[in-house]
Amino acid sequence: MLDPFYRGLGTDVIGSGLGLSIVQTIARRISASLELTYADKERRQGLRVIVTLPSAEDTHA
Template sequence: MRGDAQALRSAMRNLLDNAVKYGGRHVELSVQAEASGWQVRVDDDGPGIPSEQRERMFDRFQRGEAREVEGSGLGLAIVQAVARRHGAAVEVATSRLGGLAVQLRA
């Protein structure tokens, strides 16, 4: 994985922080080299995000429904900005653990 180490570290920290804060009890991180680039995926077993709300989850200051959790609502916006700077795509799906899966792929 080549790129701005500080920015990539920030994106990873935000992905993992969100999975821990909003997810359930289990979080899995996978990193894979692919023929054309790389893939980073974070899965959790939390409540997930309804598909109709997923489009807005990358908007700045957008917060999940767990209002008791501290945060500014900037984490996923940062992840998306870092991904774009590195020519990566951000994909969101239902995790095989039952919660949310967020994947960066370049």
């Protein structure tokens, strides 16, 4: 899902498909974590992206 230009089956969405790949690259460079989960866990629908940034203490260690 984080590969550039990835599209799930049956999607008719416009866009280049680069968004999450770019987010992942930036997150790695700044030592952030990236979590993908369902927006609606009961129905297993939608996408929630959680980016956790490192604290200031972590970046100066």
